[in-house]
Amino acid sequence: MAKLDETLTMLKELTDARGIPGNEREVREVMKKYIEPYADEITTDGLGSLIAKKVGKVDGPKIMVAGHLDEVGFMVTQIDDKGFLRFQPVGGWWGQVMLAQRVTIVTKKGDVTGIIGSKPPHVLSAEQRKKPIEIKDMFIDIGASSREEASEWGVRPGDMVVPYFEFTVMNNDKMLLAKAWDNRIGCAIAIDVLKQLKDVEHPNIVYGVGNVQEEVGLRGAKTATYKIEPDIGFAVDVGIAGDTPGITEKESMSKMGKGPQIIVYDASMVSHKGLRDFVTDVADELNIPYQFEAIPGGGTDAGSIHLVHNGVPALSIAIATRYIHSHAAMLHRDDFENAVKLLVEVVKRLGRETVDKITFE
Numbered sequence: 196m197a198k199l200d201e202t203l204t205m206l207k208e209l210t211d212a213r214g215i216p217g218n219e220r221e222v223r224e225v226m227k228k229y230i231e232p233y234a235d236e237i238t239t240d241g242l243g244s245l246i247a248k249k250v251g252k253v254d255g256p257k258i259m260v261a262g263h264l265d266e267v268g269f270m271v272t273q274i275d276d277k278g279f280l281r282f283q284p285v286g287g288w289w290g291q292v293m294l295a296q297r298v299t300i301v302t303k304k305g306d307v308t309g310i311i312g313s314k315p316p317h318v319l320s321a322e323q324r325k326k327p328i329e330i331k332d333m334f335i336d337i338g339a340s341s342r343e344e345a346s347e348w349g350v351r352p353g354d355m356v357v358p359y360f361e362f363t364v365m366n367n368d369k370m371l372l373a374k375a376w377d378n379r380i381g382c383a384i385a386i387d388v389l390k391q392l393k394d395v396e397h398p399n400i401v402y403g404v405g406n407v408q409e410e411v412g413l414r415g416a417k418t419a420t421y422k423i424e425p426d427i428g429f430a431v432d433v434g435i436a437g438d439t440p441g442i443t444e445k446e447s448m449s450k451m452g453k454g455p456q457i458i459v460y461d462a463s464m465v466s467h468k469g470l471r472d473f474v475t476d477v478a479d480e481l482n483i484p485y486q487f488e489a490i491p492g493g494g495t496d497a498g499s500i501h502l503v504h505n506g507v508p509a510l511s512i513a514i515a516t517r518y519i520h521s522h523a524a525m526l527h528r529d530d531f532e533n534a535v536k537l538l539v540e541v542v543k544r545l546g547r548e549t550v551d552k553i554t555f556e
Contacts, residue, residue: 199364202387202528203371205229207362209382210373213301215268215285216408218355219243222264226382226405233389234403244419245405249389251397256426256550258542259402259507260388261416261496262381263409263432266374267520269356271300271335274346278339280309282356286410290330292521297359298335304349309337309356358522369452369528376524378409380514380531381431387535388542395539398546399426406496413463416496420503426550427470427508428500429538433526434458434488434513447488449515451527454484455534458511461490463498467508469553474510474541483537488513508554512538 199207208229214222223245231237234247245264267286274280280300293311300307312334316324335356339345360374373379385403392401402423407415409432420428434456437447449456457475459466478485490513501509512534517525 203364205386206371206373206379206383209379210362210375212379213299213355213357214265215270215355215357216265216411217285218301219264219407222379222382223405226264226386230386230389230403233393238422240415240418240422242415242418243407244415246419246423247385247389247403249392249401249403251392251399251401253400255399256545256547257400257402257423258545259404259420259423259425259428259500260385260538260542261404261406261419261428261430261500262383262385263378263415263496264382264405264407265410266357266377266379267410268358269298271350271352271354271356273352274342274350276342278337278341278345279312280335280337280345280350282333282335284330287520288330289520290333291327293330293333294328296522298356299359300335300337300350301355301357302349302351307337307348307350308359309335312336360523365525370525371528372523372525374523376516376526377433377519380433380516380526384431384531384534384538388538391535391539392542395543397543399542401542409496413494413496413499416499417503420500420507424504425500425507427545427553428497430495430497430500430509430511431534431538432495432511432513433516433519433524434490435519436515436517439517449486449488451515451517451525452529453515454486455530455537456486456488456513456515458495458513459487459489461494461498461511462492463494464501464509464511466497466510467501470508470510473549473553474512474537477541477544478537481540483533483540485533485537486515
């Protein structure tokens with residue numbers, strides 16, 4: 196692999212870290228390492244969401260920029276007498292992207308490598324070959340010969356199982372391939388927003404947040420928002436890239452490299468019109484590219500943020516990403532950098548008067 200610059204090193208560490216919902220500690224430590232130099236204070240909520248606070252103006256409005264720490268993965272539920280593991284998906288999976296994929300079981304005694312197993316085609320009937328195997332019929336093979344041996348290696352029900360994939364810079368070095376872009380890229384955006392505001396005046400208090408348990412119901416965003424009580428909330432996440440074969444423009448018009456997505460509608464919220472217009476006006480003023488997108492089949496942490504206390508004007512800004520909720524996904528570095536640039540410029544303009552105007556638009 197080519198030598199990694201400072202940004203790529205951060206992205207590699209974030210995506211390499213293992214953290215399914217409820218098991219985000221490792222990812223939280225990586226995010227904390229990178230965001231702490233730019234924060235005045237680091238706290239967590241009771242579920243483990245990371246909250247990094249940076250004060251621009253003490254009595255200014257509170258602005259929340261939140262990614263989520265967790266990734267889709269699995270949990271061990273049973274070990275059979277031959278040492279094979281039964282498992283539960285944690286987050287949304289489509290069975291056809293899972294078979295024969297390598298996974299890591301994170302145990303109290305260390306990592307155990309496994310593979311999601313199935314029958315070879317040689318023993319399947321013609322009829323069986325036509326049907327996808329259901330997730331409930333899959334298993335993980337760790338090479339153990341018995342339940343006792345698997346237990347000796349430290350494997351037990353409740354252990355986290357994560358996809359295994361190496362961070363890769365593609366031949367086109369703007370294209371980055373890794374596991375868990377959903378949503379380590381959001382965590383990276385929150386880090387870099389605080390980094391770029393380090394010595395800059397801004398008329399507010401900014402919170403760079405890594406929420407827990409997004410993939411199982413936007414849970415950490417709710418508790419973190421209660422703790423922060425923001426005036427404005429941004430969820431930064433991944434969206435669907437519509438530039439691969441088989442995806443129609445009706446399903447997604449977004450293309451990698453054409454700017455961050457401004458999500459106008461998803462299954463968890465209708466984006467706040469005043470905030471949406473303000474953000475796109477800033478982008479237009481500064482010639483920062485962006486794309487509009489609607490995701491009726493999915494939600495982001497903005498879905499929880501906007502419903503806390505009296506309601507919070509919120510917007511989801513996403514990075515068009517290919518192959519999400521699988522072992523590896525691909526995104527474009529320019530989209531990441533433009534999302535950071537846009538959010539930094541927006542934050543610099545969010546004083547009390549502007550926030551009040553947006554709220555009541």
